[in-house]
Amino acid sequence: MLGKLLKKDLKSTYRLFIPLLCGYGVASVLGKILFEIVLSQEQFADNSGFFNGITIFTFLYMGLFIIYLVACYLMTSVFVIYDFYKTMVSDHGYLTHTLPVKTSSLIWSKTLISAFWHIVMNLIVGLSVLLLFTGHLRQIPVMYILENFLDSMDLMFKNYTFYTGLNAFINLFNEPLLFFACIAVGQLWKNHRVLGAILTYIGVHVFTQILSTVVLVVSGTGNIYFNSSQFFYTGYMIYATMFSILSTVVCFLITNYILSRKLNLE
Amino acid sequence: MSTILEYSHVTKQFGSMYALSDVSLTIEPGHIIGLLGPNGSGKTTLIKLACGLLVPSSGVLSVCGGPVGPESKARISYLPDKNYLSEWMKVSQMIDLFHDFYDNFDRNKAYEMLKRLNINPGQKFKTLSKGTREKVQLILVMSRNADLYLLDEPIGGVDPAARDYILQTILTNYNENGSILISTHLISDVEQVLDQIIFLKNGVVTLQSSVDGIREQYGKSVDELFREVFQC
Incomplete structure (x- = not known):
């Protein structure tokens, strides 16, 4: 089906x-x-x-x-x-x-x-x-510009492309599922369901920002004065990847639960 | 044959309001049942629960012996009191969609009914009148060889001539081994086609009986009894 x-x-x-x-x-x-x-x-x-x-x-x-x-x-x-x-x-x-x-x-x-x-x-x-x-194209040395950028940021090309690509891939699923979950949560409101969905989205966004900042600070990854850019970027991307995967799964489960067990098409 | 639809102590609450209270009833195959009650009595809620569009607050509901889910949805043909057709779609595209998803959908039957009504399958829904859209929706629903037809106010918003056509379409196209549950408050129009009735008042089933049983017991038509029971 x-x-x-x-x-x-x-x-x-x-x-x-x-x-x-x-x-x-x-x-x-x-x-x-x-x-x-x-x-x-x-x-x-x-x-x-x-x-x-x-x-x-x-x-x-x-x-x-x-x-x-x-x-x-x-x-x-x-x-x-x-x-x-x-x-x-x-x-x-x-x-x-x-x-x-x-x-x-x-x-x-x-x-x-x-x-x-x-x-x-x-x-x-x-x-x-x-x-x-x-x-x-010959006048634009793409690889040279990219490598220069990564060198200046003290980042390794392999790590940068891997984590950026991985996160972009996960985000293909995470972004719509977050919207879907917010719309589903909005349906639990008796009235003003669209407003409920928007407020849920804002709430989730604020919460995830606070949570990610706390995680980065507590884990020491976010201390850019002591850590290299490479360490910061890799650590940040690992947390971001884990967080995106978790968020994708949770959003899917919330949407599925509400639309199958709490559906109220009035 | 076993029960098609069974409600066992089903209650549905919206906030503090009870749309249905402790409803228990069964529907057997081979009947045309009128779900009768005034506006706001819970008719639509009762039907939506069977379709899975609402979830009961308490109680158990079974369709053909199983829970409400993809299997039950394959056996129920539902006509809502709303227009669910996409404006941008053509009638033929909607027929294709029904054919794709419902194994018991008869495409030829749908095209025959469209032809009889002079509805062009190539027309988009946005170009059709409200009445024609309702007819197309009915054609889609009645072109299925379903075990249970749940028709929510099929004659509610149409003129008397169209009512006759709709009732005739229902009677000549349903699967006779299945049952039809018609929700309406226009009793005089449907009384002649019903063989059972369910009276619903403030979310409570007050009467479930055969039409003949009512005539014998009360000496009245269903319409007369309805006016008496639901007198304002």
Whole structure:
């Protein structure tokens, strides 16, 4: 049944994501064209009014493009939350919760679809950056910049990429499940359930910040005056990884418990 | 054949309010049962509990001998009093979805009913009128060969002509080995199709009887008895 649920959820989300991603693709191509015009201006040392105008426009455009990029990431999360709310706890939930499937399968499907769209979003952003610099990649020593950055931070390349990658992977599941758990907890409120979900999210966020700070201080990992950056980063990432895994499991269990044992579609 | 639906001392509370109080009743196969009561008497709550949309505060509920879960949901066909159709979907996409999830869904039957009503399967729900959406929802529910049909106010918001169509659709399409539980307060419209009734008042079952039994015992129609029992 999970396959059927994935198919259903993909169908209901793609109509939200496709326009967003297509818009981003078009914006990237336009950015590339403007970028090339500005570079050709430098190449031909042309300082005409037309090229100056284009340069200013390109800078403005790139600023807006970055805002659009951030908005795309935000909207990815917003769409995931919207779809979960709409299909699990509002009127559409009357269909969702009468399908002959386990509640855990419903949650898995929503989580995997969220992870899928986040991966697609990251791939498209990666491709757009690649497109922007195509033809100029030799001029940008990526590895040199990265190694220099890591050296200056006293970090080992292997550790940095491993822990950052691992945390990004876990976060694909942790982030949507945290939202789902907050929406589920909001359902326990008699009235103002959306407000309940928002307050739960704020409460969880404050609590996790305090907890992680306490853990880092108590364990001594957070003492940056005595520890090397390598020690601090590795320690921090180990705690972050453990915390993310724990948070993912707890959020899944809370969502599953409430939606299967405390469901109240009024 | 064994009991299809059984409530044993089921209570449902919303905060301090009791929507259902210590309800015990059984539903056997092969019946069309009217769940009758005024607004706020607990009809919808009783149905939602059987569908798993609500969880009882206390008591036990079983469907076809088992607990409410994926197995029971595969055997129950439920028509809510709300519109659960996605605006962006086409009628044909919803039929595909039902066909994907319910083994007992008859796609041909659904298309036949749509054709009879001149509803284009390629139309999106957002382009359909409220009444047509309700009809599509009924078609989806009645195209299943279910053991139990739970129909919550199927004729509540439609005109008298549509009521006749809906009742006719229910009667001509349900699985005769199963049962239908129809919740309504429009008794005169459904009385002729019922063979059993359940009266619900303030969350308590006050009467469960056959329609013939009521006529024999009280010398009245169900509608007349209802007006007497639930007189304001």
